[in-house]
Amino acid sequence: MKPMAKEKKKKGWNGYSLRPRKEMPEGLWLGCPGCKEMLFRKTMEENLHVCPECQYHFRVNGPTRIEQLADEGTFEELGADLASSDPLKFTWGDQRYKDRIEIDADNAQAHEAMLAGKAFIRGRGVILAAMNFSFLGGSMGMVVGEKFCRAVDRAIEEELPLVVVSCSGGARMHEGVVALQQMAKTCAALARYDQAGGLFISLLTDPTTGGVAASFSMLGDFIIAEPGALIGFTGPRVIQQTIKIELPEGFQRSEFLLEHGFIDMIVPRKSLRSEIGRLIDYCGK
Ligand SMILES: [Zn+2]
Structure with a gap:
């Protein structure tokens, strides 16, 4: 049988092949909100989730944060068995709080909005906690409060510095007043820690x-912030709508807060490990 004549490759108006392109794996590239460049995701991740072009700091979840800060293989989790109950039987639209917990646990690769444990940072023993924004907006409910307090208690017991990385939208509305109670509970734990002579390094992120x-x-x-992080009680949009006054440029960003004396320093992500180590040494802890 005569072989079929090779079909001539179809060409588009500009000469490129019209053959469908090979599927691009989803999320291989991403746009940088800082410089609007398209970034190769892997390059960005290898650069500690910071844009190599403009140094925009992407949000990272608790497990990644711990990986970035702690010496490799030293993290031992505390309170891993704690899980939220649903005290108010809360429903938001047609979604139950209980179901949301399960969905977000998959997204955040952690079953709560905070991951806490014992670790080493550049060879110095610490109690380290980091929040997961992908888990219900990093909101503080009963589990976050309890994990935080257990972390503080362990830091008192073992006379270790405490390093906590915040990344949160605030108290968890799904738990109502129980969530608000955690504000007082965590502050009371820190008062005990302070009396015991502990060193608390708080890292604020966006x-x-x-x-x-x-x-x-x-x-x-010490209150450290990453560059460009939004830090404040109520967001700028709500404030602007309420007071009807144009807000100053950079309002509620790390640089603005440093200028106004709310935080002690801004440290880029690549220097966090060395800076935290330096502070611990400086305080003789
Ligand atoms: Zn960028």
């Missing part, structure tokens, strides 16, 4: 707002 900004995160002996 965003640190609401009940977290209004409680433990602002009580650090």
Whole structure:
């Protein structure tokens, strides 16, 4: 049989092949909100989730944050068995709080909005906690409060510095007053820690707002922020709508807060490990 004549490759108006392109794996590239460049995701991730072009700091979840800060293989989790109950039988639209917990647990690769444990940072023993924004907006409910307090108690017991990375939309509305109670509970734990002579380094990342900004995160002996992080109680949009006054440029961003004396320093992500180590040494802890 005569072989079929090779069909001539179809060409588009500009000469490119019209053959469908190979499927691009989803999320291989992403747009940088800082410089609007398209970034190769892997390059960005290898650069500690910071844009190599403009140094925009992407949000990272608790497990990644721990990986970035702690010495490799040293993290031992505390309170891993704690899980939220649903005290108010809360429903938002047609979604139950209980179901939302399960969905977000998959997204955040952690079953709550905070991951806490014992670790080493550049060879110095610490109690380290980091929040997961992908889990219900990093909101503070009963589990976050309890994990935080257990972390503080362990830091007192073992006379270790405490490093907490905030990344939160505030108190968890799904738990109502029980969530608000955690503000007082975490502050009381820090008062005990302070009396015991502990060193609390609070790292504020984008965003640190609401009940977290209004409680433990602002009580650090050192308050460090990442560049460009949104830090405040109520967001700028709501404030602007309420007071009807144009807000100053950079309002509620790390640089603005540093200028106005709310935080002690801004440290880029790549220097966090060395800076935290330096602070611990400086305080003789
Ligand atoms: Zn960028």
